[in-house]
Amino acid sequence: MSSINENIKLNRRNFLKMAALSSLATPLLARSESIREASESELKEAYEGSKKVKTVCTACSVGCGIIAEVKNGVWVRQEIAQDHPISSGGHCCKGSDMIDMVRSHVRxxxxxxxxxxxxxxxxxxxxxxxxxxxxxxxxxxNPESVMFLGSAKMSNEQAYYVRKFAAFFGTNNIDHQARI
Ligand code: SF4
Incomplete structure (x- = not known):
């Protein structure tokens, strides 16, 4: 008799199903255990006297628009720049939490x-x-023992130089950092 493990084939479809289920479960757990709505006074405290500054996400070269809310020189909150000419109010997951590049304790x-x-x-x-x-x-x-990874932050010109650097180093081991 075959075991359960043998019956479950982790093909692409199953993998995607599992990923969808786990991504659904995580927010539900987080919601029930740690997330709550901010009180009126907490919202007021974060907003009062703050200044909205237009900036861009620096995680890649697209440069999606962010509205940074700054209070007493401290970045306290971020919003999506709806009127940005490149991103038009869109962000990927990196940009939506760009504020943690500044305030995260594990940075x-x-x-x-x-x-x-x-x-x-x-x-x-x-x-x-x-x-x-x-x-x-x-x-x-042995130059082939090294691999170079490019960066999403790079412009075309910077990527060109990294490619050249790898070639002069003596290897073709080069790829983009997001090749997962
Ligand atoms: S939000 Fe995402 S796509 Fe936009 S600039 Fe940041 S990393 Fe790039």
Missing amino acids: LKYPMKKENGEWKRISYEQALNEIGEKLASYRKE
């Missing part, structure tokens, strides 16, 4: 290095020197 603010199991802060100079030295040694040993 990486400076180069870190893991030594003896512990993360420690290092200077940009040290980080660049160490990465440069390692890349140079890998290139000498």
